[in-house]
Amino acid sequence: MKHWIAFWNIVVKDMRAYYLKPPNVSWGLIFPFAWTAMFFIKSGRGLESVLAVLPGVVAISVLFGTTSMLAVTVTFEKKSRSFERLLLAPIPLELLMLAKTGGAIVFGMVNAFVPVIVAVFLADLSGVAWWQVVLATGLISVSSTFLGLFIAVAVSEVFEAQTFSNFFRFPMIFLCGLFFPISALPIFLKPLSYLLPLTYGADILHGAFHGGNSMPIGLDFALMTLFCAGLFYLSIRNIHRKWIH
Amino acid sequence: MAILEADGLKKHFDGVAAVDGVSFAIDNGSIFGFLGPNGAGKTTTINMLTGLARPSAGKILYQGRECTQHLKDAQHLMGVVPDESNLYPELNGFENLCFCAALYGLGKAEREARARRLLETFGLADAAGRKFAGYSKGMKRKLTIAAAVIHQPAILFLDEPTSGIDVASARQIRQLLADLKREGTTIFLTTHYIEEAERLCDRIAFIVNGRIVANDEVAALLKPVQGRFATVFTFQGSGPSLIDNLRSTFPDLDFTPESQNQIRVKSTGPIAIGPLVRFFEENRIEVAEARRVQPSLEDVFVRITGIEALVMKKEKEKQGGAA
Numbered sequence: 242m243k244h245w246i247a248f249w250n251i252v253v254k255d256m257r258a259y260y261l262k263p264p265n266v267s268w269g270l271i272f273p274f275a276w277t278a279m280f281f282i283k284s285g286r287g288l289e290s291v292l293a294v295l296p297g298v299v300a301i302s303v304l305f306g307t308t309s310m311l312a313v314t315v316t317f318e319k320k321s322r323s324f325e326r327l328l329l330a331p332i333p334l335e336l337l338m339l340a341k342t343g344g345a346i347v348f349g350m351v352n353a354f355v356p357v358i359v360a361v362f363l364a365d366l367s368g369v370a371w372w373q374v375v376l377a378t379g380l381i382s383v384s385s386t387f388l389g390l391f392i393a394v395a396v397s398e399v400f401e402a403q404t405f406s407n408f409f410r411f412p413m414i415f416l417c418g419l420f421f422p423i424s425a426l427p428i429f430l431k432p433l434s435y436l437l438p439l440t441y442g443a444d445i446l447h448g449a450f451h452g453g454n455s456m457p458i459g460l461d462f463a464l465m466t467l468f469c470a471g472l473f474y475l476s477i478r479n480i481h482r483k484w485i486h
Numbered sequence: 487m488a489i490l491e492a493d494g495l496k497k498h499f500d501g502v503a504a505v506d507g508v509s510f511a512i513d514n515g516s517i518f519g520f521l522g523p524n525g526a527g528k529t530t531t532i533n534m535l536t537g538l539a540r541p542s543a544g545k546i547l548y549q550g551r552e553c554t555q556h557l558k559d560a561q562h563l564m565g566v567v568p569d570e571s572n573l574y575p576e577l578n579g580f581e582n583l584c585f586c587a588a589l590y591g592l593g594k595a596e597r598e599a600r601a602r603r604l605l606e607t608f609g610l611a612d613a614a615g616r617k618f619a620g621y622s623k624g625m626k627r628k629l630t631i632a633a634a635v636i637h638q639p640a641i642l643f644l645d646e647p648t649s650g651i652d653v654a655s656a657r658q659i660r661q662l663l664a665d666l667k668r669e670g671t672t673i674f675l676t677t678h679y680i681e682e683a684e685r686l687c688d689r690i691a692f693i694v695n696g697r698i699v700a701n702d703e704v705a706a707l708l709k710p711v712q713g714r715f716a717t718v719f720t721f722q723g724s725g726p727s728l729i730d731n732l733r734s735t736f737p738d739l740d741f742t743p744e745s746q747n748q749i750r751v752k753s754t755g756p757i758a759i760g761p762l763v764r765f766f767e768e769n770r771i772e773v774a775e776a777r778r779v780q781p782s783l784e785d786v787f788v789r790i791t792g793i794e795a796l797v798m799k800k801e802k803e804k805q806g807g808a809a
Contacts, residue, residue, distance in 0.1 A: 243591025250588035330589035331561035
Protein backbone atom coordinates (compact mmCIF):
# COMPACT_ATOMS: atom_id res chain seq x y z
CA MET A 242 0.00 0.00 0.00
CA LYS A 243 2.80 2.39 0.99
CA HIS A 244 4.60 1.76 -2.29
CA TRP A 245 1.47 2.51 -4.24
CA ILE A 246 1.05 5.86 -2.48
CA ALA A 247 4.53 6.76 -3.73
CA PHE A 248 3.79 5.34 -7.19
CA TRP A 249 0.57 7.30 -7.59
CA ASN A 250 2.05 10.56 -6.33
CA ILE A 251 5.02 10.33 -8.71
CA VAL A 252 2.65 9.81 -11.64
CA VAL A 253 0.41 12.70 -10.57
CA LYS A 254 3.37 15.01 -9.91
CA ASP A 255 4.84 14.32 -13.35
CA MET A 256 1.49 14.80 -15.07
CA ARG A 257 1.04 18.14 -13.36
CA ALA A 258 4.63 19.31 -13.62
CA TYR A 259 5.36 18.23 -17.19
CA TYR A 260 2.64 16.60 -19.27
CA LEU A 261 -0.33 18.87 -18.58
CA LYS A 262 1.64 22.07 -19.12
CA PRO A 263 0.08 24.19 -21.92
CA PRO A 264 3.04 23.85 -24.35
CA ASN A 265 2.89 20.05 -24.11
CA VAL A 266 -0.89 19.93 -24.47
CA SER A 267 -0.67 22.08 -27.59
CA TRP A 268 2.20 19.93 -28.91
CA GLY A 269 0.05 16.86 -28.27
CA LEU A 270 -2.78 18.38 -30.30
CA ILE A 271 -0.97 20.20 -33.09
CA PHE A 272 1.62 17.58 -33.95
CA PRO A 273 -0.76 14.69 -34.72
CA PHE A 274 -3.14 17.08 -36.47
CA ALA A 275 -0.35 18.40 -38.71
CA TRP A 276 0.84 14.89 -39.56
CA THR A 277 -2.70 13.78 -40.42
CA ALA A 278 -3.18 16.77 -42.70
CA MET A 279 0.22 16.34 -44.34
CA PHE A 280 -0.24 12.70 -45.28
CA PHE A 281 -3.83 13.19 -46.26
CA ILE A 282 -2.88 15.98 -48.69
CA LYS A 283 0.17 14.05 -49.94
CA SER A 284 -1.93 10.94 -50.69
CA GLY A 285 -3.81 13.01 -53.30
CA ARG A 286 -6.77 10.73 -52.80
CA GLY A 287 -10.12 11.45 -51.27
CA LEU A 288 -11.40 10.78 -47.79
CA GLU A 289 -11.11 7.03 -48.38
CA SER A 290 -7.33 7.34 -47.78
CA VAL A 291 -7.86 8.42 -44.16
CA LEU A 292 -8.01 4.83 -42.90
CA ALA A 293 -4.75 3.96 -44.65
CA VAL A 294 -2.96 6.99 -43.23
CA LEU A 295 -4.36 6.74 -39.70
CA PRO A 296 -2.16 3.88 -38.33
CA GLY A 297 1.00 5.79 -39.22
CA VAL A 298 -0.20 9.04 -37.73
CA VAL A 299 -1.39 7.37 -34.53
CA ALA A 300 1.93 5.54 -34.10
CA ILE A 301 4.03 8.64 -34.78
CA SER A 302 1.98 10.75 -32.37
CA VAL A 303 2.71 8.22 -29.65
CA LEU A 304 6.36 7.78 -30.58
CA PHE A 305 7.18 11.48 -30.59
CA GLY A 306 5.00 12.36 -27.60
CA THR A 307 6.47 9.75 -25.29
CA THR A 308 10.15 9.64 -26.27
CA SER A 309 10.66 13.39 -26.30
CA MET A 310 8.88 13.98 -23.00
CA LEU A 311 10.38 11.16 -20.98
CA ALA A 312 13.95 11.45 -22.26
CA VAL A 313 13.95 15.17 -21.51
CA THR A 314 12.19 15.13 -18.12
CA VAL A 315 14.30 12.32 -16.67
CA THR A 316 17.53 13.90 -17.97
CA PHE A 317 16.43 17.25 -16.55
CA GLU A 318 15.67 15.75 -13.12
CA LYS A 319 18.92 13.83 -13.15
CA LYS A 320 20.84 17.00 -13.95
CA SER A 321 19.09 19.06 -11.27
CA ARG A 322 19.63 16.12 -8.88
CA SER A 323 15.95 15.94 -7.93
CA PHE A 324 16.04 12.41 -9.35
CA GLU A 325 18.30 11.47 -6.41
CA ARG A 326 15.33 12.13 -4.18
CA LEU A 327 13.46 9.32 -5.92
CA LEU A 328 16.44 6.98 -5.76
CA LEU A 329 16.62 7.61 -2.00
CA ALA A 330 12.96 6.70 -1.46
CA PRO A 331 12.34 3.24 -0.01
CA ILE A 332 10.57 1.91 -3.08
CA PRO A 333 11.90 -0.76 -5.44
CA LEU A 334 13.70 0.72 -8.44
CA GLU A 335 11.45 -1.16 -10.88
CA LEU A 336 8.30 0.32 -9.33
CA LEU A 337 9.91 3.76 -9.23
CA MET A 338 10.73 3.64 -12.92
CA LEU A 339 7.25 2.35 -13.75
CA ALA A 340 5.86 5.37 -11.90
CA LYS A 341 8.26 7.68 -13.69
CA THR A 342 7.20 6.29 -17.06
CA GLY A 343 3.50 6.06 -16.18
CA GLY A 344 2.77 9.69 -16.97
CA ALA A 345 4.48 9.47 -20.36
CA ILE A 346 2.56 6.31 -21.23
CA VAL A 347 -0.77 7.99 -20.48
CA PHE A 348 0.36 11.13 -22.37
CA GLY A 349 1.28 8.97 -25.39
CA MET A 350 -2.08 7.22 -25.41
CA VAL A 351 -3.99 10.48 -25.17
CA ASN A 352 -1.86 11.84 -28.04
CA ALA A 353 -2.73 8.79 -30.10
CA PHE A 354 -6.43 9.44 -29.95
CA VAL A 355 -6.22 13.02 -31.24
CA PRO A 356 -5.92 11.90 -34.89
CA VAL A 357 -8.53 9.19 -34.27
CA ILE A 358 -11.00 11.83 -33.05
CA VAL A 359 -10.23 13.95 -36.13
CA ALA A 360 -10.76 10.89 -38.34
CA VAL A 361 -14.20 10.25 -36.80
CA PHE A 362 -15.43 13.34 -38.66
CA LEU A 363 -13.73 12.43 -41.94
CA ALA A 364 -14.22 8.71 -42.48
CA ASP A 365 -16.34 5.72 -41.64
CA LEU A 366 -14.68 3.99 -38.71
CA SER A 367 -17.40 1.41 -38.12
CA GLY A 368 -15.21 -1.50 -39.29
CA VAL A 369 -12.30 -0.69 -36.96
CA ALA A 370 -11.27 -3.37 -34.43
CA TRP A 371 -11.15 -0.98 -31.47
CA TRP A 372 -9.82 -3.43 -28.91
CA GLN A 373 -6.80 -4.00 -31.14
CA VAL A 374 -6.33 -0.25 -31.59
CA VAL A 375 -6.42 0.34 -27.84
CA LEU A 376 -4.08 -2.56 -27.06
CA ALA A 377 -1.65 -1.65 -29.86
CA THR A 378 -1.64 2.00 -28.86
CA GLY A 379 -0.96 0.98 -25.27
CA LEU A 380 1.93 -1.26 -26.28
CA ILE A 381 3.41 1.33 -28.67
CA SER A 382 3.13 3.88 -25.89
CA VAL A 383 4.86 1.59 -23.39
CA SER A 384 7.65 0.56 -25.79
CA SER A 385 8.25 4.16 -26.95
CA THR A 386 8.31 5.38 -23.35
CA PHE A 387 10.80 2.68 -22.39
CA LEU A 388 12.86 3.68 -25.43
CA GLY A 389 12.79 7.24 -24.04
CA LEU A 390 13.91 5.87 -20.67
CA PHE A 391 16.72 3.93 -22.31
CA ILE A 392 17.84 7.15 -24.02
CA ALA A 393 17.54 9.19 -20.81
CA VAL A 394 19.77 6.74 -18.95
CA ALA A 395 22.32 6.74 -21.75
CA VAL A 396 22.86 10.52 -21.86
CA SER A 397 23.65 13.21 -19.31
CA GLU A 398 22.53 16.45 -21.00
CA VAL A 399 19.05 17.47 -22.13
CA PHE A 400 20.27 18.36 -25.66
CA GLU A 401 21.90 14.94 -25.95
CA ALA A 402 18.56 13.36 -25.09
CA GLN A 403 16.91 15.26 -27.96
CA THR A 404 19.63 14.34 -30.46
CA PHE A 405 19.77 10.70 -29.40
CA SER A 406 15.94 10.45 -29.56
CA ASN A 407 15.96 11.62 -33.17
CA PHE A 408 18.64 9.08 -34.00
CA PHE A 409 16.03 6.40 -33.23
CA ARG A 410 12.82 8.16 -34.19
CA PHE A 411 13.36 9.43 -37.71
CA PRO A 412 14.66 6.16 -39.20
CA MET A 413 11.71 4.42 -37.46
CA ILE A 414 9.19 6.51 -39.37
CA PHE A 415 10.48 5.14 -42.66
CA LEU A 416 11.50 1.65 -41.62
CA CYS A 417 8.47 0.49 -39.62
CA GLY A 418 5.96 0.18 -42.42
CA LEU A 419 3.96 3.13 -41.15
CA PHE A 420 3.70 4.92 -44.49
CA PHE A 421 5.64 2.65 -46.85
CA PRO A 422 5.17 -1.13 -46.74
CA ILE A 423 8.21 -3.05 -45.53
CA SER A 424 7.98 -5.18 -48.66
CA ALA A 425 8.76 -2.05 -50.71
CA LEU A 426 12.00 -1.34 -48.80
CA PRO A 427 15.42 -2.21 -50.25
CA ILE A 428 16.45 -5.72 -49.24
CA PHE A 429 19.32 -4.54 -46.98
CA LEU A 430 16.96 -2.37 -44.90
CA LYS A 431 14.34 -5.03 -44.29
CA PRO A 432 16.18 -6.81 -41.42
CA LEU A 433 16.45 -3.46 -39.64
CA SER A 434 12.68 -3.03 -39.81
CA TYR A 435 12.15 -6.27 -37.94
CA LEU A 436 14.45 -5.12 -35.15
CA LEU A 437 12.20 -2.16 -34.34
CA PRO A 438 9.26 -2.53 -31.95
CA LEU A 439 7.18 0.00 -33.85
CA THR A 440 7.09 -2.34 -36.89
CA TYR A 441 4.88 -4.74 -34.94
CA GLY A 442 2.75 -1.99 -33.43
CA ALA A 443 2.19 -0.46 -36.86
CA ASP A 444 1.25 -3.89 -38.24
CA ILE A 445 -1.44 -4.33 -35.55
CA LEU A 446 -2.79 -0.85 -36.30
CA HIS A 447 -2.90 -1.53 -40.06
CA GLY A 448 -4.83 -4.70 -39.31
CA ALA A 449 -7.18 -2.97 -36.88
CA PHE A 450 -8.00 0.01 -39.12
CA HIS A 451 -8.18 -1.52 -42.59
CA GLY A 452 -7.25 -5.21 -42.35
CA GLY A 453 -3.84 -4.53 -43.88
CA ASN A 454 -1.59 -6.43 -41.46
CA SER A 455 1.23 -8.53 -42.87
CA MET A 456 2.00 -10.69 -39.81
CA PRO A 457 -0.28 -12.65 -37.46
CA ILE A 458 -1.70 -10.26 -34.84
CA GLY A 459 -0.81 -12.68 -32.01
CA LEU A 460 2.84 -12.66 -33.06
CA ASP A 461 2.79 -8.83 -33.25
CA PHE A 462 1.43 -8.60 -29.69
CA ALA A 463 3.92 -11.15 -28.38
CA LEU A 464 6.90 -9.40 -29.96
CA MET A 465 5.73 -5.98 -28.79
CA THR A 466 5.44 -7.29 -25.23
CA LEU A 467 8.92 -8.79 -25.53
CA PHE A 468 10.36 -5.48 -26.75
CA CYS A 469 8.71 -3.62 -23.83
CA ALA A 470 10.14 -6.06 -21.29
CA GLY A 471 13.56 -5.99 -22.95
CA LEU A 472 13.81 -2.20 -23.06
CA PHE A 473 12.67 -1.91 -19.43
CA TYR A 474 15.17 -4.54 -18.31
CA LEU A 475 18.01 -2.81 -20.20
CA SER A 476 17.09 0.58 -18.72
CA ILE A 477 16.98 -0.76 -15.15
CA ARG A 478 20.31 -2.52 -15.66
CA ASN A 479 21.83 0.70 -17.01
CA ILE A 480 20.44 2.71 -14.07
CA HIS A 481 22.14 0.29 -11.69
CA ARG A 482 25.36 0.52 -13.68
CA LYS A 483 25.44 4.25 -14.37
CA TRP A 484 23.47 5.97 -11.61
CA ILE A 485 24.02 3.73 -8.58
CA HIS A 486 27.60 2.79 -9.34
CA MET B 487 23.58 1.43 20.75
CA ALA B 488 24.92 2.26 17.28
CA ILE B 489 22.28 3.14 14.71
CA LEU B 490 24.82 3.04 11.90
CA GLU B 491 28.11 1.21 11.55
CA ALA B 492 30.49 1.37 8.62
CA ASP B 493 33.15 -1.29 8.54
CA GLY B 494 36.08 -1.04 6.12
CA LEU B 495 34.11 0.83 3.46
CA LYS B 496 35.98 1.26 0.20
CA LYS B 497 35.06 2.86 -3.07
CA HIS B 498 37.24 2.81 -6.16
CA PHE B 499 36.66 4.81 -9.33
CA ASP B 500 38.71 3.53 -12.26
CA GLY B 501 41.21 1.96 -9.91
CA VAL B 502 41.60 5.11 -7.78
CA ALA B 503 40.50 4.82 -4.14
CA ALA B 504 38.03 7.62 -3.33
CA VAL B 505 37.24 6.03 0.04
CA ASP B 506 39.79 3.64 1.45
CA GLY B 507 38.70 1.48 4.37
CA VAL B 508 36.51 3.86 6.34
CA SER B 509 35.11 2.52 9.62
CA PHE B 510 33.03 4.23 12.29
CA ALA B 511 29.96 3.76 14.46
CA ILE B 512 27.31 6.38 15.20
CA ASP B 513 25.39 6.24 18.46
CA ASN B 514 21.65 6.62 18.43
CA GLY B 515 20.56 10.23 19.04
CA SER B 516 24.02 11.75 18.59
CA ILE B 517 25.46 14.20 16.07
CA PHE B 518 28.41 12.75 14.16
CA GLY B 519 30.62 15.20 12.29
CA PHE B 520 32.48 14.05 9.19
CA LEU B 521 35.10 16.62 8.30
CA GLY B 522 37.63 16.87 5.54
CA PRO B 523 38.82 18.95 2.62
CA ASN B 524 37.37 18.83 -0.89
CA GLY B 525 37.76 15.46 -2.52
CA ALA B 526 38.49 13.72 0.78
CA GLY B 527 35.66 11.23 0.23
CA LYS B 528 32.86 12.74 2.34
CA THR B 529 30.14 12.79 -0.31
CA THR B 530 31.17 9.39 -1.69
CA THR B 531 30.85 7.98 1.84
CA ILE B 532 27.38 9.53 2.25
CA ASN B 533 26.37 8.14 -1.15
CA MET B 534 27.42 4.65 -0.09
CA LEU B 535 25.63 4.95 3.25
CA THR B 536 22.39 6.12 1.63
CA GLY B 537 22.28 3.80 -1.36
CA LEU B 538 23.32 6.21 -4.12
CA ALA B 539 26.60 4.36 -4.62
CA ARG B 540 27.65 0.78 -4.18
CA PRO B 541 30.71 0.13 -1.98
CA SER B 542 33.62 -1.68 -3.63
CA ALA B 543 34.24 -3.40 -0.27
CA GLY B 544 33.19 -3.21 3.37
CA LYS B 545 29.98 -3.46 5.34
CA ILE B 546 27.14 -1.11 6.27
CA LEU B 547 24.95 -1.96 9.25
CA TYR B 548 21.78 -0.10 10.20
CA GLN B 549 20.46 -0.87 13.68
CA GLY B 550 22.77 -3.86 13.78
CA ARG B 551 21.45 -5.33 10.53
CA GLU B 552 23.79 -5.70 7.60
CA CYS B 553 22.32 -4.13 4.50
CA THR B 554 25.34 -3.29 2.34
CA GLN B 555 23.80 -4.83 -0.75
CA HIS B 556 20.18 -4.09 0.19
CA LEU B 557 20.14 -0.45 1.25
CA LYS B 558 16.57 -0.05 -0.04
CA ASP B 559 15.56 -2.00 3.10
CA ALA B 560 17.08 0.73 5.29
CA GLN B 561 16.10 3.82 3.30
CA HIS B 562 12.94 4.37 5.36
CA LEU B 563 15.27 5.06 8.31
CA MET B 564 17.15 7.88 6.56
CA GLY B 565 16.59 11.46 5.61
CA VAL B 566 19.11 13.01 3.24
CA VAL B 567 19.98 16.66 2.68
CA PRO B 568 22.42 16.84 -0.24
CA ASP B 569 25.00 19.60 -0.66
CA GLU B 570 22.69 21.28 -3.20
CA SER B 571 18.99 21.87 -2.57
CA ASN B 572 17.28 19.45 -4.95
CA LEU B 573 13.55 19.91 -4.51
CA TYR B 574 11.20 20.48 -7.44
CA PRO B 575 11.33 24.06 -8.74
CA GLU B 576 7.87 23.84 -10.33
CA LEU B 577 6.16 22.83 -7.06
CA ASN B 578 5.49 25.20 -4.18
CA GLY B 579 6.86 24.67 -0.67
CA PHE B 580 3.78 22.85 0.63
CA GLU B 581 3.52 20.61 -2.46
CA ASN B 582 7.21 19.75 -2.27
CA LEU B 583 6.88 18.60 1.34
CA CYS B 584 3.71 16.61 0.62
CA PHE B 585 5.35 14.94 -2.37
CA CYS B 586 8.41 13.97 -0.34
CA ALA B 587 6.16 12.55 2.39
CA ALA B 588 4.25 10.53 -0.21
CA LEU B 589 7.52 8.93 -1.36
CA TYR B 590 7.67 7.37 2.11
CA GLY B 591 4.08 6.14 1.90
CA LEU B 592 2.41 8.67 4.22
CA GLY B 593 -1.34 9.10 3.70
CA LYS B 594 -2.78 12.40 2.46
CA ALA B 595 -4.10 13.75 5.77
CA GLU B 596 -0.93 12.86 7.64
CA ARG B 597 1.46 14.32 5.06
CA GLU B 598 -0.50 17.55 4.85
CA ALA B 599 -0.56 17.93 8.62
CA ARG B 600 3.18 17.24 8.87
CA ALA B 601 3.95 19.61 5.99
CA ARG B 602 2.04 22.43 7.68
CA ARG B 603 3.75 21.78 11.00
CA LEU B 604 7.22 21.72 9.43
CA LEU B 605 6.61 24.89 7.42
CA GLU B 606 5.69 26.56 10.69
CA THR B 607 8.72 25.15 12.55
CA PHE B 608 11.13 26.15 9.80
CA GLY B 609 9.65 29.64 9.53
CA LEU B 610 8.40 29.10 5.99
CA ALA B 611 4.64 29.18 6.54
CA ASP B 612 4.29 32.47 4.67
CA ALA B 613 6.14 31.06 1.67
CA ALA B 614 4.21 27.76 1.59
CA GLY B 615 2.32 28.69 -1.57
CA ARG B 616 5.34 30.07 -3.43
CA LYS B 617 7.19 28.02 -6.01
CA PHE B 618 10.48 26.54 -4.78
CA ALA B 619 12.26 28.18 -7.74
CA GLY B 620 11.48 31.58 -6.23
CA TYR B 621 12.93 30.82 -2.77
CA SER B 622 16.15 32.41 -1.52
CA LYS B 623 19.16 30.12 -0.92
CA GLY B 624 18.53 30.05 2.83
CA MET B 625 14.84 29.24 2.37
CA LYS B 626 15.70 26.50 -0.12
CA ARG B 627 18.11 24.97 2.37
CA LYS B 628 15.52 25.05 5.15
CA LEU B 629 12.83 23.50 2.98
CA THR B 630 15.27 20.81 1.84
CA ILE B 631 15.94 19.93 5.47
CA ALA B 632 12.21 19.96 6.22
CA ALA B 633 11.65 17.59 3.27
CA ALA B 634 14.32 15.26 4.63
CA VAL B 635 12.69 14.99 8.06
CA ILE B 636 9.03 14.85 7.03
CA HIS B 637 8.93 11.05 7.37
CA GLN B 638 10.61 11.35 10.80
CA PRO B 639 13.78 9.44 9.92
CA ALA B 640 15.92 7.83 12.61
CA ILE B 641 19.07 9.24 11.01
CA LEU B 642 19.51 12.44 9.03
CA PHE B 643 22.43 12.90 6.62
CA LEU B 644 23.39 16.51 6.03
CA ASP B 645 25.99 17.37 3.42
CA GLU B 646 27.21 20.96 3.98
CA PRO B 647 23.88 22.25 5.33
CA THR B 648 25.02 25.85 5.86
CA SER B 649 27.29 26.24 2.87
CA GLY B 650 26.55 29.24 0.66
CA ILE B 651 23.78 30.78 2.77
CA ASP B 652 23.54 33.97 4.81
CA VAL B 653 24.62 34.12 8.43
CA ALA B 654 21.08 34.43 9.87
CA SER B 655 19.80 31.40 7.94
CA ALA B 656 22.90 29.39 8.89
CA ARG B 657 22.32 30.20 12.56
CA GLN B 658 18.66 29.21 12.26
CA ILE B 659 19.63 25.91 10.63
CA ARG B 660 22.09 25.15 13.43
CA GLN B 661 19.32 25.78 15.93
CA LEU B 662 16.97 23.48 14.01
CA LEU B 663 19.61 20.74 14.00
CA ALA B 664 20.06 21.09 17.75
CA ASP B 665 16.26 20.82 18.14
CA LEU B 666 16.15 17.70 15.95
CA LYS B 667 18.84 16.12 18.09
CA ARG B 668 16.87 16.94 21.23
CA GLU B 669 13.89 15.14 19.68
CA GLY B 670 16.06 12.02 19.25
CA THR B 671 17.14 12.22 15.60
CA THR B 672 20.66 10.99 14.90
CA ILE B 673 22.56 13.37 12.63
CA PHE B 674 25.43 12.66 10.26
CA LEU B 675 26.93 16.02 9.37
CA THR B 676 29.60 16.93 6.86
CA THR B 677 30.80 20.50 6.85
CA HIS B 678 33.76 22.67 5.93
CA TYR B 679 33.02 24.91 8.90
CA ILE B 680 35.01 23.36 11.73
CA GLU B 681 33.64 25.74 14.36
CA GLU B 682 30.13 24.65 13.33
CA ALA B 683 31.06 21.00 13.83
CA GLU B 684 32.68 21.79 17.17
CA ARG B 685 29.54 23.56 18.33
CA LEU B 686 27.08 20.88 17.19
CA CYS B 687 28.75 17.48 17.19
CA ASP B 688 29.21 14.87 19.89
CA ARG B 689 31.77 12.95 17.92
CA ILE B 690 33.89 13.93 14.94
CA ALA B 691 35.87 12.02 12.34
CA PHE B 692 38.45 13.69 10.10
CA ILE B 693 38.78 12.20 6.65
CA VAL B 694 41.71 12.95 4.34
CA ASN B 695 42.41 11.23 1.02
CA GLY B 696 39.66 8.69 1.66
CA ARG B 697 40.97 7.61 5.06
CA ILE B 698 39.82 8.51 8.55
CA VAL B 699 42.78 10.08 10.34
CA ALA B 700 41.00 10.78 13.65
CA ASN B 701 37.68 9.76 15.15
CA ASP B 702 36.76 10.66 18.70
CA GLU B 703 34.47 12.64 20.97
CA VAL B 704 34.96 16.39 20.66
CA ALA B 705 36.34 16.73 24.21
CA ALA B 706 38.89 14.00 23.56
CA LEU B 707 39.94 15.55 20.25
CA LEU B 708 40.48 18.89 21.98
CA LYS B 709 42.69 17.43 24.72
CA PRO B 710 46.04 17.78 22.88
CA VAL B 711 45.52 21.51 22.34
CA GLN B 712 44.29 22.25 25.84
CA GLY B 713 46.90 24.14 27.78
CA ARG B 714 48.08 25.80 24.56
CA PHE B 715 47.81 29.55 24.16
CA ALA B 716 46.63 31.53 21.16
CA THR B 717 46.19 35.19 20.25
CA VAL B 718 44.61 36.57 17.09
CA PHE B 719 45.93 39.88 15.76
CA THR B 720 43.73 41.97 13.48
CA PHE B 721 45.39 44.65 11.35
CA GLN B 722 44.26 47.74 9.50
CA GLY B 723 46.28 46.70 6.47
CA SER B 724 47.71 43.40 5.34
CA GLY B 725 49.53 41.59 8.15
CA PRO B 726 49.95 38.03 6.91
CA SER B 727 52.58 39.22 4.37
CA LEU B 728 54.95 39.53 7.34
CA ILE B 729 54.63 35.90 8.40
CA ASP B 730 58.10 34.80 7.28
CA ASN B 731 59.64 37.77 9.12
CA LEU B 732 57.64 36.96 12.24
CA ARG B 733 58.71 33.32 12.19
CA SER B 734 62.38 34.22 12.06
CA THR B 735 62.07 36.95 14.72
CA PHE B 736 59.96 34.85 17.14
CA PRO B 737 61.06 31.23 16.55
CA ASP B 738 59.27 29.98 19.70
CA LEU B 739 55.90 31.08 18.41
CA ASP B 740 53.73 29.51 15.73
CA PHE B 741 52.12 31.92 13.19
CA THR B 742 49.26 31.07 10.83
CA PRO B 743 47.24 33.45 8.61
CA GLU B 744 43.56 33.57 9.60
CA SER B 745 42.33 35.85 6.83
CA GLN B 746 43.49 38.78 4.67
CA ASN B 747 44.11 40.93 7.76
CA GLN B 748 44.44 38.45 10.63
CA ILE B 749 47.22 36.31 12.06
CA ARG B 750 46.89 33.63 14.72
CA VAL B 751 49.82 33.23 17.11
CA LYS B 752 50.09 29.98 19.03
CA SER B 753 52.41 28.86 21.78
CA THR B 754 52.80 26.24 24.50
CA GLY B 755 53.35 29.03 27.03
CA PRO B 756 51.71 32.43 27.66
CA ILE B 757 52.16 34.85 24.75
CA ALA B 758 53.71 38.24 25.54
CA ILE B 759 51.82 40.68 23.37
CA GLY B 760 54.19 43.67 23.86
CA PRO B 761 57.15 42.49 21.70
CA LEU B 762 54.75 41.47 18.94
CA VAL B 763 52.96 44.84 18.92
CA ARG B 764 56.33 46.62 18.83
CA PHE B 765 57.41 44.44 15.91
CA PHE B 766 54.28 45.41 13.98
CA GLU B 767 54.77 49.10 14.79
CA GLU B 768 58.37 48.94 13.55
CA ASN B 769 57.09 47.44 10.34
CA ARG B 770 54.43 50.20 10.06
CA ILE B 771 51.50 47.85 10.44
CA GLU B 772 48.67 49.13 12.55
CA VAL B 773 47.22 46.61 14.99
CA ALA B 774 43.45 47.05 15.32
CA GLU B 775 42.92 44.28 17.84
CA ALA B 776 44.82 41.60 19.75
CA ARG B 777 42.48 38.96 21.13
CA ARG B 778 43.34 35.96 23.28
CA VAL B 779 41.44 32.88 22.07
CA GLN B 780 40.88 29.38 23.33
CA PRO B 781 42.53 26.75 21.12
CA SER B 782 39.78 25.13 19.09
CA LEU B 783 38.98 22.10 17.00
CA GLU B 784 40.40 24.01 14.07
CA ASP B 785 43.82 23.73 15.71
CA VAL B 786 43.26 20.02 16.19
CA PHE B 787 42.29 19.67 12.54
CA VAL B 788 45.39 21.53 11.35
CA ARG B 789 47.57 19.51 13.69
CA ILE B 790 46.19 16.14 12.56
CA THR B 791 45.70 16.74 8.85
CA GLY B 792 48.33 19.36 8.12
CA ILE B 793 45.65 21.25 6.16
CA GLU B 794 44.97 24.87 7.04
CA ALA B 795 41.29 25.31 7.91
CA LEU B 796 41.33 28.58 6.00
CA VAL B 797 42.37 26.79 2.81
CA MET B 798 39.53 24.34 3.26
CA LYS B 799 37.01 27.11 3.87
CA LYS B 800 38.19 29.04 0.81
CA GLU B 801 37.90 25.95 -1.38
CA LYS B 802 34.27 25.62 -0.38
CA GLU B 803 33.53 29.30 -0.73
CA LYS B 804 34.83 29.16 -4.30
CA GLN B 805 32.14 26.55 -4.93
CA GLY B 806 29.18 28.08 -3.21
CA GLY B 807 29.71 31.14 -1.04
CA ALA B 808 30.06 31.47 2.69
CA ALA B 809 27.78 31.00 5.69
